[in-house]
Amino acid sequence: MLDDVDLLVCGAGPVGCVVAERAATVLGWKVLVVDRRPHVAGNCHDSHAANGVLVHNYGPHYFRTDDEQLLRYLSRFADFVPANYEVRSQVRGELYPFPINLTTLERFFGRSLDTASAERLLAERRLPIANPTNSEEYVLSRVGRELYEAFYLNYTLKQWGVHPRALDPQVCGRVPVRLDRDARYVGHRFQVMPNGGFTKLFVRMLNHRNVRTLLNCDFSEVRTLIRPRRATVYCGPIDAYFDNRLGQLPYRSLRFDFVSHETEWRQPCVQINYPNDYGYTRSVEIKHVTGQRHPETVVSYETPTAEGEPFYPVPRRESAALYARYRELAEAETARNRVYFCGRLAQYRYFNTDEVIQEALACFQTIRRRCAAAPPASSPALPAA
Amino acid sequence: MLDDVDLLVCGAGPVGCVVAERAATVLGWKVLVVDRRPHVAGNCHDSHAANGVLVHNYGPHYFRTDDEQLLRYLSRFADFVPANYEVRSQVRGELYPFPINLTTLERFFGRSLDTASAERLLAERRLPIANPTNSEEYVLSRVGRELYEAFYLNYTLKQWGVHPRALDPQVCGRVPVRLDRDARYVGHRFQVMPNGGFTKLFVRMLNHRNVRTLLNCDFSEVRTLIRPRRATVYCGPIDAYFDNRLGQLPYRSLRFDFVSHETEWRQPCVQINYPNDYGYTRSVEIKHVTGQRHPETVVSYETPTAEGEPFYPVPRRESAALYARYRELAEAETARNRVYFCGRLAQYRYFNTDEVIQEALACFQTIRRRCAAAPPASSPALPAA
Numbered sequence: 001m002l003d004d005v006d007l008l009v010c011g012a013g014p015v016g017c018v019v020a021e022r023a024a025t026v027l028g029w030k031v032l033v034v035d036r037r038p039h040v041a042g043n044c045h046d047s048h049a050a051n052g053v054l055v056h057n058y059g060p061h062y063f064r065t066d067d068e069q070l071l072r073y074l075s076r077f078a079d080f081v082p083a084n085y086e087v088r089s090q091v092r093g094e095l096y097p098f099p100i101n102l103t104t105l106e107r108f109f110g111r112s113l114d115t116a117s118a119e120r121l122l123a124e125r126r127l128p129i130a131n132p133t134n135s136e137e138y139v140l141s142r143v144g145r146e147l148y149e150a151f152y153l154n155y156t157l158k159q160w161g162v163h164p165r166a167l168d169p170q171v172c173g174r175v176p177v178r179l180d181r182d183a184r185y186v187g188h189r190f191q192v193m194p195n196g197g198f199t200k201l202f203v204r205m206l207n208h209r210n211v212r213t214l215l216n217c218d219f220s221e222v223r224t225l226i227r228p229r230r231a232t233v234y235c236g237p238i239d240a241y242f243d244n245r246l247g248q249l250p251y252r253s254l255r256f257d258f259v260s261h262e263t264e265w266r267q268p269c270v271q272i273n274y275p276n277d278y279g280y281t282r283s284v285e286i287k288h289v290t291g292q293r294h295p296e297t298v299v300s301y302e303t304p305t306a307e308g309e310p311f312y313p314v315p316r317r318e319s320a321a322l323y324a325r326y327r328e329l330a331e332a333e334t335a336r337n338r339v340y341f342c343g344r345l346a347q348y349r350y351f352n353t354d355e356v357i358q359e360a361l362a363c364f365q366t367i368r369r370r371c372a373a374a375p376p377a378s379s380p381a382l383p384a385a
Numbered sequence: 386m387l388d389d390v391d392l393l394v395c396g397a398g399p400v401g402c403v404v405a406e407r408a409a410t411v412l413g414w415k416v417l418v419v420d421r422r423p424h425v426a427g428n429c430h431d432s433h434a435a436n437g438v439l440v441h442n443y444g445p446h447y448f449r450t451d452d453e454q455l456l457r458y459l460s461r462f463a464d465f466v467p468a469n470y471e472v473r474s475q476v477r478g479e480l481y482p483f484p485i486n487l488t489t490l491e492r493f494f495g496r497s498l499d500t501a502s503a504e505r506l507l508a509e510r511r512l513p514i515a516n517p518t519n520s521e522e523y524v525l526s527r528v529g530r531e532l533y534e535a536f537y538l539n540y541t542l543k544q545w546g547v548h549p550r551a552l553d554p555q556v557c558g559r560v561p562v563r564l565d566r567d568a569r570y571v572g573h574r575f576q577v578m579p580n581g582g583f584t585k586l587f588v589r590m591l592n593h594r595n596v597r598t599l600l601n602c603d604f605s606e607v608r609t610l611i612r613p614r615r616a617t618v619y620c621g622p623i624d625a626y627f628d629n630r631l632g633q634l635p636y637r638s639l640r641f642d643f644v645s646h647e648t649e650w651r652q653p654c655v656q657i658n659y660p661n662d663y664g665y666t667r668s669v670e671i672k673h674v675t676g677q678r679h680p681e682t683v684v685s686y687e688t689p690t691a692e693g694e695p696f697y698p699v700p701r702r703e704s705a706a707l708y709a710r711y712r713e714l715a716e717a718e719t720a721r722n723r724v725y726f727c728g729r730l731a732q733y734r735y736f737n738t739d740e741v742i743q744e745a746l747a748c749f750q751t752i753r754r755r756c757a758a759a760p761p762a763s764s765p766a767l768p769a770a
């Protein structure tokens with residue numbers, strides 16, 4: 001079949017799996033998915049620790065979406081079960097609900113509050129910055145200096161390795177401040193997890209008679225050999241595709257330390273943030289949300305690092321500008337060789353899983369439209385160098 | 386790398402994984418492993434059921450060996466934990482230790498026994514058949530008619546779909562009769578299971594930078610395309626390799642029905658045989674031996690079938706004769722094209738996992754010896770048809 005591939009996919013993460021499944025099922029295409037890791041599911045990969053507890057290998061993945069149709073599609077490959085994503089932030093030895101809500105404010109400022117008085121309290125504390133140009137200014141203009149220093153400043157320093165002043169406003173802006181008692185991490189309509197884990201879901205997605213999966217294999221080893229008749233979907237880093245010819249795009253990485261405990265639970269909730277203590281930013285006891293019943297548990301400790309697997313695109317103006325130049329190369333490559341760049345690394349953008357799957361479905365539709373029009377390639381669809 | 390393969394391996398079962406790992410680690414060869422299933426570990430594959438319980442997907446696999454060096458080798462890829470393989474046989478509504486031991490005999494014949502009196506009791510009951518020519522004669526000559534009819538006759542009928550009279554003596558001969566209280570299923574020195582399961586072990590074995598794994602892909606799709614420089618190891622059915630040109634070798638297959646229970650345990654031991662009741666031969670609660678701690682459980686029911694995945698070579702003279710003719714073709718193929726036939730399907734022989742891994746290690750040594758002598762192939766090592 002290696003001489004008989006319609007669609008070549010680089011990356012067996014959510015994007016690669018979805019595009020492969022759609023092309024195989026809807027169009028009957030023969031698909032080869034290649035991943036340099038020894039497993040599928042990309043950063044959503046989960047597996048069982050030595051004690052049998054299901055853990056998320058690359059950081060906690062809380063699935064949430066407002067898109068019912070998307071959830072219905074994914075439900076073909078897994079049962080989804082409700083999950084409770086609750087995060088607390090440890091400040092001066094106490095655990096506060098996070099994102100900041102009415103309870104956080106009451107306990108932090110030591111007084112009873114309702115929505116109106118909390119709004120007044122924040123209004124008094126906010127710094128009057130009309131057009132924040134960085135993350136520090138943004139947070140100061142939203143919650144004032146005390147909350148900024150207790151909950152945001154050091155967390156951001158640890159997470160990004162740079163001062164909030166050096167980061168775009170939206171980096172900290174992703175986190176809302178709530179004037180009610182809602183203690184959930186996110187507000188989406190569906191907050192659900194695939195029963196049995198993400199890997200199981202994506203393994204099922206690829207378990208199609210038209211799909212072959214090549215693991216532990218870098219794209220560079222096959223790109224000149226496999227000549228797909230229809231298209232290529234590339235989910236790897238966009239700069240690597242072009243041999244970093246314009247320079248390397250910066251990423252922030254993470255180290256995960258997993259610690260097993262012989263007790264059923266270790267934390268009161270799935271995630272605790274440590275803005276001011278320790279070298280790690282957060283501890284995650286994912287069992288709170290996977291739905292697994294188990295007499296033991298595992299907690300992972302997450303330490304941001306400069307080197308390592310590319311996880312988070314660095315949200316700074318320089319990197320956006322560099323990406324824009326790669327984007328131009330990519331567009332030319334799509335036009336010339338039907339190579340589609342899709343996903344977190346290929347679009348150099350932080351996507352949540354639901355969002356990236358929407359991107360993948362849109363990418364599939366584009367390919368379908370263009371390829372229905374154009375005849376299949378008889379000559380190589382990929383450049384030889 | 387697909388144009389740069391030293392060793393091509395068909396089958397990611399125990400044999401394929403071991404040969405791939407050895408060739409990659411010891412010789413630094415580049416290896417491509419192909420399996421038509423969507424997972425590695427072959428019939429040793431295990432996975433987590435919906436409720437999180439680790440199950441063996443293709444029947445219970447009790448790892449046992451007398452070979453300490455083999456266990457040391459495998460321990461590089463998993464921690465092994467002691468396991469208690471205890472089997473009972475349900476006869477007239479009661480559970481008896483199986484294989485038959487002193488306790489079985491006492492309860493079955495309703496009298497107290499020691500080794501000497503049990504030996505006399507069996508001696509009185511044995512049928513005087515000097516040279517048994519089939520399984521019925523063999524068992525009658527060992528334990529007499531009552532035990533044969535209660536424990537063996539119907540089990541064998543269900544298992545093989547033919548009367549014990551039509552089967553070679555050694556089919557039932559594999560099961561010992563014990564004149565002590567040893568209730569273990571097997572007598573090997575090491576009775577241990579890989580912590581976390583077999584799949585995890587074999588995934589680790591393949592996680593080597595020289596090894597690529599291509600899943601959901603039949604060997605026939607790559608055999609004319611991938612031209613390994615050094616050798617091919619073929620672990621699939623030997624008849625299929627030669628397009629069944631001499632006829633098909635018969636196999637017995639199995640159907641597995643998995644039933645989840647919301648209680649911690651369902652059976653008193655890992656396996657119960659049902660010689661005389663139900664359509665299934667045995668029920669297996671593998672949690673007894675995997676070492677997993679879990680509040681729920683899963684039991685699998687095994688029903689032998691004529692059609693399905695090839696599991697057990699049928700131990701009859703005709704099939705042995707047909708295999709011998711394929712074996713000749715295989716030897717010529719090894720000499721001509723450096724294709725090595727190794728494993729349960731390729732050697733048409735029931736091996737336990739430890740035995741088949743010994744075969745794999747021996748196969749690797751043969752390849753190593755021959756290939757050190759011969760230069761690598763520059764022309765295709767596989768026939769083009």
Ligand SMILES: Cc1cc2nc3c(=O)[nH]c(=O)nc-3n(C[C@H](O)[C@H](O)[C@H](O)COP(=O)(O)OP(=O)(O)OC[C@H]3O[C@@H](n4cnc5c(N)ncnc54)[C@H](O)[C@@H]3O)c2cc1C
Nearest residue numbers: 011013014015036042043059061062219236343344352353
């Ligand atoms: C720490 C962390 C926490 C997250 N938390 C959440 C969350 O709570 N909720 C949520 O919805 N989302 C979360 N996400 C986001 C989620 O992981 C992504 O949306 C999703 O994984 C992106 O899918 P993808 O297919 O684009 O990329 P990936 O999942 O990164 O998959 C890309 C794949 O391509 C492979 N690849 C790359 N280059 C090559 C190459 N050259 N050759 C072969 N293969 C290659 C990689 O090995 C990888 O398997 C989180 C992400 C991280 C990093």
Ligand SMILES: Cc1cc2nc3c(=O)[nH]c(=O)nc-3n(C[C@H](O)[C@H](O)[C@H](O)COP(=O)(O)OP(=O)(O)OC[C@H]3O[C@@H](n4cnc5c(N)ncnc54)[C@H](O)[C@@H]3O)c2cc1C
Nearest residue numbers: 396398399400421427428444446447604621728729737738
């Ligand atoms: C029901 C059952 C119970 C068992 N219980 C035990 C036990 O208790 N203890 C024990 O030690 N052993 C047990 N075994 C034996 C054990 O499963 C085998 O020893 C072992 O799996 C054999 O390894 P293998 O690599 O030769 O073959 P397999 O494990 O069968 O692997 C062969 C692989 O080759 C692949 N393949 C075949 N043809 C092709 C093709 N054309 N293209 C691509 N891929 C192909 C298959 O998909 C398979 O994954 C049991 C076996 C069975 C069936």
